[in-house]
Structure formats: C-alpha cells, structure tokens
Amino acid sequence: MRSEPSLVSLLSSAVEGAVAAGSLRAGTRLPSVRQMATRLGVSTFTVAEAYTALVARQVLASRKGAGYFVQSSRVAAQRSPRELAISTQVSDDWLSLNMFAQGRDLLAAGCGWLPLSWYAENDFHAALRQATRIAGEHLASYGHPLGYAGLRQLLAHELGQRLGPVHADQLILTHGVTHGFELVMMGLLQPGDSVLVEEPGYWNLHAQLRCHGLNPIGVPRNAQGLALDALDHLAQAHRPRALFITTVGHNPLSTTLRLQQLHRVLALAERHDLWVIEDDIFRDLDGPHAPSLAGLDGLQRVLTLGGFSKTIAPAIRVGYVACPPALVQPLARVKMACGLTTSEINERAAARVLADPAHRRYLERIRHRLATSRERVVEALMDVGMTPLAMPDSGLYVCAGWPEREAPEQASLARQVAQEALTEGIALAPGDYFMLDQRPTSWFRFNVAHANDPRLLRFLQRVARRLPRA
Missing domain, CATH: 3.90.1150.10 (Aspartate Aminotransferase, domain 1)
Structure with missing residues (x-):
C-alpha cells in the first residue's frame, strides 16, 4: 500500500493530468511560482519543487526570465492503447x-x-497551511501508529455523544474509508471467507473484497430497506463472517435504515455470529440524529468507519475505524505492516476544521x-x-x-x-x-x-x- 502523497506530488500530478487531458495545451504559460503558491495556499517551495519535477519529466519547459511553459502534449501521446x-x-x-x-x-x-x-465554503486551505507549520520534531517522525492524538480525541468526544463512551485509543486513523475496509479485511477475515453486502451497493467495496479473496454475497436493499428475511436465509446457508452495511445515506440509493430494522440487524448478527462493518461516510450529510448501528451496539460487535472526503475535501484522505478495544491491536498491526503511519499533516488539518464552530x-x-x-x-x-x-x-x-x-x-x-x-x-x-x-x-x-x-x-x-x- 502506498504512503500518503506529498503536496509536491499532488501538484505535479494535477498539472501532468491537465496536460494529458488537453486542458493545458503546448505553449501555455503557467502562473509564476509565487502566483501559484498564493492561489493554492501552499509554500513557494512546494510549487518550485513541483515545477522542477515536471521539467525533469519534460512536461514543462523552463525559460529563463519568462517562466514555465507546457512543453508538449507528450504525456497524452504516450498513453497506451489500453x-x-x-x-x-x-x-x-x-x-x-x-x-x-x-x-x-x-x-x-x-x-x-x-x-x-x-x-470552497469551508476553510480547509487555512487549516492545511496551519497544519504544515508544525514543529520540526513532528516532521522528523512517522507519528503514532493509531494516528494523530488530537484528532482521535476530538472524534472520540463527538462519537461518544451518540455511541456512548468511546476512548481515543479505540480509534485508528486511516487514509479514508476505503483504507479502513482494507484494515478490516486483512485484520478480521481470511481468504475464502464469505461476507454479506448490500445489493445494489458500493462498487469499490465489491472489488476490494474480491481482491482479498473473499466471497461477497448480496442481500437485496430497496425502497423498503434491507431484506432481513433474505439476510437470515443467506447467513444460514453460507455462514458468513461479516456484514458490510451502510445505515445512513446508502450508496447508491441514499436511503436510511429505520430503527426497527437496525434492531433486527443486530439480533441477526448475534444469532449468526457476524461482525458488522458500518460504513458511516455519509452521516454528516444527513445530520447528527440519524440512527446508528454502532450506537445501538456500543462498539461490541459493530465497527464503524467514517471519513471527511464528502465534506471537507476529497483530497484530504483522512478517515477512521472505531472498533471494540480487543480489535485495536490486530487492526493497527495491519496498518503498520501495509503502509506504516498515516499523514499527521492531513490529520492535523482535519482536526482544525472539525474543531472550528463554523464547520457545523x-x-x-x-x-x-x-x-x-x-x-x-x-x-x-x-x-x-x-x-x-x-x-x-x-x-x-x-x-x-x-x-x-x-x-x-x-x-x-x-x-x-x-x-x-x-x-x-x-x-x-x-x-x-x-x-x-x-x-x-x-x-x-x-x-x-x-x-x-x-x-x-x-x-x-x-x-x-x-x-x-x-
């Protein structure tokens, strides 16, 4: 698993992608280093490094006294037929x-x-600028295996208001919900295991499960909610290890399960000894009072995964897994084995946004x-x-x-x-x-x-x- 990309990498990739797509044509002059830094809210060093990398890859040409220009459409031309x-x-x-x-x-x-x-209505750029001004000792370390303590404490307080007591050490910060799924699949499940998923459901989750050698079995979800009788029958027939479910703002239907259904889901999970993996990425788009499986269960058999790509910014790639205490070590071990720690700069920026009363x-x-x-x-x-x-x-x-x-x-x-x-x-x-x-x-x-x-x-x-x- 790759580590979090740097701002230099993100900027150079964005420019290269624009050249490949034809949005930046050969001969186009880019903003100066200072202009681009001001526009993006980053340091001039970041922009200069990105421009230098693009010159080395022959995407840009540097003309002394004139600036940086798109050299050619070679990036688009070299894309493979596939x-x-x-x-x-x-x-x-x-x-x-x-x-x-x-x-x-x-x-x-x-x-x-x-x-x-x-x-653009949130103040993420300002939060990111502040987050990059951290002491040198933080930049010289990988950070905590569970993630930045300040963000975990903030999330523990917020989650505690609807889940009951949650300790910051029950939270593992991730590169987003997709990364959280990876930790769960590798930390709790084995290749060949069957798991239940909603159908229709999140396409990338289906792909992830198959990449890990897991057998996803679809439980119908429609306007009436989750087909609970079908869930019961499929659990008896296939003996799955886990249920992946979205309580609020289901993808793709954008429906929310009713409280009565949630109680029955938990009863079925108890009967069939299932881990319940609750994808909670859309909760902030519904409101704080929507029902929660983790809230009813108290983080005993339910793990809840969330993130901020839908509300703060897609590029922030910060999420979390809230889990029972006994699962913290196994999931943290997988996180470190596959990608070491997550980006403390991004986590500090997310914490600044979430702590600002204007965010609500x-x-x-x-x-x-x-x-x-x-x-x-x-x-x-x-x-x-x-x-x-x-x-x-x-x-x-x-x-x-x-x-x-x-x-x-x-x-x-x-x-x-x-x-x-x-x-x-x-x-x-x-x-x-x-x-x-x-x-x-x-x-x-x-x-x-x-x-x-x-x-x-x-x-x-x-x-x-x-x-x-x-």
Missing part, C-alpha cells in the same frame, strides 16, 4: 479507473463528490443545498419519464431509470446510454456497477449536486423520445 480504450469506452472498470481521472470539462453526473465550489454551520448549509438540489433533480428526472428506485432520505444520490418495456434491449439500456453520454462529455454511472455480477440494468446513479445541469437534462430528453411507449 488506457485510451478505457477512457473512451464505458467498460466494466471504467467507473473506478476514469471517473476520477477525467478533466473538469466532463459533467460528472454520476460521481461521488460535491462540486468544487461547495467545498457549513455542514448545515451543505445539507440544505443537497435537499434543494435533490428535490429539483428528482422532479427533472420524472419529467423525462424516469422513475426513482427509492426516494432518497439524504446524501448525494438518487437512482432512477426508465421503466423496462417488453423489448429485451431495454434491460441493458443503462450501459448503452452511458456510452452515448460519454461522447457528449457527460459521465453517467450505470446501475450495472452497483450489482455484484454487474448484470445489465436500465437505471443510473445520479449525484444530485451535479445532475441539475441543462446539458444532462437535454440529453436525457433526447434518449426518452427514442424509447418505446408503454
């Missing part, structure tokens, strides 16, 4: 390999993050904006004949599709439409990606913060006019 095929075809792995890598000209209607302008007001504004966008997007999708799979309770998404007709090609409509949309600069997320076997579907996951865009709605109207009438 890379080009992935970026222009909505293949099975397109979402994971290209949704994150596209230039800003792409309308990412199916992505998993807020618009850049929304993140920022979250309230984000929740209000999402609610407004959600209402508009659902109405717009219904206007073009699409039907939501479930009415979202909170979060980023709404899933919707055209009702399936008798025509057999209708069942695989989503992938075909997504391919057509990509040629028009629109990135959709077909429902296929959220099914364990990626079977064809006729629905999509829309990000409500991006989907209220005239380009998308015009495109969907054209598609709807071609569909056979009921």
Whole structure:
C-alpha cells in the first residue's frame, strides 16, 4: 500500500493530468511560482519543487526570465492503447479507473463528490497551511501508529455523544474509508471467507473484497430497506463472517435504515455470529440524529468507519475505524505492516476544521443545498419519464431509470446510454456497477449536486423520445 502523497506530488500530478487531458495545451504559460503558491495556499517551495519535477519529466519547459511553459502534449501521446480504450469506452472498470481521472470539462453526473465550489465554503486551505507549520520534531517522525492524538480525541468526544463512551485509543486513523475496509479485511477475515453486502451497493467495496479473496454475497436493499428475511436465509446457508452495511445515506440509493430494522440487524448478527462493518461516510450529510448501528451496539460487535472526503475535501484522505478495544491491536498491526503511519499533516488539518464552530454551520448549509438540489433533480428526472428506485432520505444520490418495456434491449439500456453520454462529455454511472455480477440494468446513479445541469437534462430528453411507449 502506498504512503500518503506529498503536496509536491499532488501538484505535479494535477498539472501532468491537465496536460494529458488537453486542458493545458503546448505553449501555455503557467502562473509564476509565487502566483501559484498564493492561489493554492501552499509554500513557494512546494510549487518550485513541483515545477522542477515536471521539467525533469519534460512536461514543462523552463525559460529563463519568462517562466514555465507546457512543453508538449507528450504525456497524452504516450498513453497506451489500453488506457485510451478505457477512457473512451464505458467498460466494466471504467467507473473506478476514469471517473476520477477525467478533466473538469466532463459533467460528472454520476460521481461521488460535491462540486468544487461547495467545498470552497469551508476553510480547509487555512487549516492545511496551519497544519504544515508544525514543529520540526513532528516532521522528523512517522507519528503514532493509531494516528494523530488530537484528532482521535476530538472524534472520540463527538462519537461518544451518540455511541456512548468511546476512548481515543479505540480509534485508528486511516487514509479514508476505503483504507479502513482494507484494515478490516486483512485484520478480521481470511481468504475464502464469505461476507454479506448490500445489493445494489458500493462498487469499490465489491472489488476490494474480491481482491482479498473473499466471497461477497448480496442481500437485496430497496425502497423498503434491507431484506432481513433474505439476510437470515443467506447467513444460514453460507455462514458468513461479516456484514458490510451502510445505515445512513446508502450508496447508491441514499436511503436510511429505520430503527426497527437496525434492531433486527443486530439480533441477526448475534444469532449468526457476524461482525458488522458500518460504513458511516455519509452521516454528516444527513445530520447528527440519524440512527446508528454502532450506537445501538456500543462498539461490541459493530465497527464503524467514517471519513471527511464528502465534506471537507476529497483530497484530504483522512478517515477512521472505531472498533471494540480487543480489535485495536490486530487492526493497527495491519496498518503498520501495509503502509506504516498515516499523514499527521492531513490529520492535523482535519482536526482544525472539525474543531472550528463554523464547520457545523457549513455542514448545515451543505445539507440544505443537497435537499434543494435533490428535490429539483428528482422532479427533472420524472419529467423525462424516469422513475426513482427509492426516494432518497439524504446524501448525494438518487437512482432512477426508465421503466423496462417488453423489448429485451431495454434491460441493458443503462450501459448503452452511458456510452452515448460519454461522447457528449457527460459521465453517467450505470446501475450495472452497483450489482455484484454487474448484470445489465436500465437505471443510473445520479449525484444530485451535479445532475441539475441543462446539458444532462437535454440529453436525457433526447434518449426518452427514442424509447418505446408503454
């Protein structure tokens, strides 16, 4: 597992990616070192190092007295045929390999993050600048295996308000929820183990489980919640070791499980001796009073994973695992074995943001904006004949599709439409990606913060006019 990238690496990669995507053309002059440092809120040293690295890779040319210029489009030209095929075809792995890598000209209607302008309302840049001004002895050490103590103490206090007493040493800081999943899979499970997951569910979790040799078994989730009778039957038949579940703001349905269902989930977990892994990444987009499996269980059989990519900034890559005391050492051992410690600079920056009273007001504004966008997007999708799979309770998404007709090609409509949309600069997320076997579907996951865009709605109207009438 790779360690956290430096600011120099992030900046140089961003510029190189813009050249590869054609956003920065040959001959374009970049801002001066000082201008770029001021614009990004980083040191001039960081920018100078990044520019020097790009000159060494022949992405930029340095002209004395004139500045730095894009040397050529060689980065894009040297991409392999396989890379080009992935970026222009909505293949099975397109979402994971290209949704994150596209230039800003792409309308990412199916992505998993807020618009850049929304993140700008928090003061993360100032927090990051402050975090880099730490004493030299901190820079000369790897930090604590569990992560920065200040952030763990802050999180323990906040989690304690809804989970009951939580000690800071029950928290392991990670590079995000995905990294937290890695620790759980390697620390609690063995290759060949069966695990239960929600279907539809988070596509990257499905891929991670398979990479670790685990056998994911889908439990249906729909507008009514999790199919608990099916969960009971599958647990009896397959004897899984764990259940991976999202209580609040489910991805992709954006529904929240009701308290009665949560009690039954815990009863079934007790009956079948399951670890319950609660993905809590979307909680801040719902509000502090939403129900919690970890809160009902008191961190005995439930581990809860959270992070801040959805609210502070995607690039921050800070998350946590809150777990029973007996699991701290096994999970921390995996963390150190696979990547040593996490970035204390990022963790200090996250702590500064979370400790600022203005952050709560920022979250309230984000929740209000999402609610407004959600209402508009659902109405717009219904206007073009699409039907939501479930009415979202909170979060980023709404899933919707055209009702399936008798025509057999209708069942695989989503992938075909997504391919057509990509040629028009629109990135959709077909429902296929959220099914364990990626079977064809006729629905999509829309990000409500991006989907209220005239380009998308015009495109969907054209598609709807071609569909056979009921």
